[in-house]
Each structure stands twice: as structure tokens, then as C-alpha cells.
Amino acid sequence: MSVWPAWEVRENEGAVTTAWFDVRLEFGDGARVDALAVVSQGRVRLEDVRAQPALSLDDLAVLADWIEDPLAEVSGAGPEPEPEAAGSRRARPAWPRGVEGRRLVAQEYRTAQERGVDPVLAVMCATGHSRRKSLRLIAQARDAGYLTPRHARR
Structure with missing residues (x-):
């Protein structure tokens, strides 16, 4: 996995408030995922994802988990979960099967x-x-x- 800064937004005091990062994952079978991720207020969000071959929805949901720790290391700000969501990493509510x-x-x-x-x-x-x-x-x-x-x- 490769992570490198794309651009950032700073406040008047010079502190970085939002930073964008280019992320590339390359797999042994030739598959590749390129993403544009945003780190803002300790949260990681994906703005753009391109994959070859295409990702399934389940793989896309896991993608954020794959890149969260490397982004936290590069950006210097670890994600801080909200108190009510501390035990859950799902973006959507759990639905019974x-x-x-x-x-x-x-x-x-x-x-x-x-x-x-x-x-x-x-x-x-x-x-x-x-x-x-x-x-x-x-x-x-x-x-x-x-x-x-x-x-x-x-």
C-alpha cells in the first residue's frame, strides 16, 4: 500500500484542518485500487475510488478499514470514534438477515x-x-x- 499527500487546507493559525491523500493498493494477482481519501476532524472518508477489476459492495465497505491505519500514520492524527459508535465500525445500521x-x-x-x-x-x-x-x-x-x-x- 502506498499513501502520499495530495493537498491540505489550513486555518489562520496554520493548523491543518483537512487533508487529502492519494492511496494505492496493489495485489499480487495484478488487481489495483486507487482512492482519494480525506482526513478531517480525525475521520477518514473516501471521495473517489477506482479499482481494476471493480470492487464488490462488500469489498468497498472493507476498503475504509484497510486504509484507515496507514492514513492515520501518515496524517499524524488518529481517528477518534464518537462515543455512541465506539463499538461499531459499520456505516449503516445493522439489519437482520x-x-x-x-x-x-x-x-x-x-x-x-x-x-x-x-x-x-x-x-x-x-x-x-x-x-x-x-x-x-x-x-x-x-x-x-x-x-x-x-x-x-x-
Whole structure:
């Protein structure tokens, strides 16, 4: 892994408030990940990621964990977790898997329909997943029988 400074923003007193870093991960099989990371107020955020071959969502979620410690060493400021999030490193809330998760997805979907709002957006907000993943969860809830079929079968 290679980390080098890209640019930084300083306050009037000369203290660095925000710093951007270029990060490169190269793997033995030829895969490569280039990222632009921001360190601000002790937190690491990814602004741009390019990977060859493309990363899965699970790999992308782990990417921040891979680069967090090297960035802290280079920037000189270790990340300070918030008190309520000290035990959790997940960016999105935990969502139950399996039957319980499907049942909750169906419940969110039906509640949104009753309120007249977009049910897919409601599932996205509840789970913290992307639109594609939320649609997949809704389809799984349909297949499990928690929601009515989308189209009438002929």
C-alpha cells in the first residue's frame, strides 16, 4: 500500500484542518485500487475510488478499514470514534438477515405504501442499502410470501 499527500487546507493559525491523500493498493494477482481519501476532524472518508477489476459492495465497505491505519500514520492524527459508535465500525445500521430481515422489509414496504410514499426509498432508508440491494431485498420478501406478487402470472 502506498499513501502520499495530495493537498491540505489550513486555518489562520496554520493548523491543518483537512487533508487529502492519494492511496494505492496493489495485489499480487495484478488487481489495483486507487482512492482519494480525506482526513478531517480525525475521520477518514473516501471521495473517489477506482479499482481494476471493480470492487464488490462488500469489498468497498472493507476498503475504509484497510486504509484507515496507514492514513492515520501518515496524517499524524488518529481517528477518534464518537462515543455512541465506539463499538461499531459499520456505516449503516445493522439489519437482520434471513426471515426476520425479509419480514421487516415487507413491513417497511407496506407502511410506506399506506402513507403514499415511495416504498423502495423507505426500504433504502431503513436498511441503509443502495437501491439495487433494496430491490433485491424486496424481491426476496415477495418470494418468501410476505408481499403480494408484482405481476399477475398468466
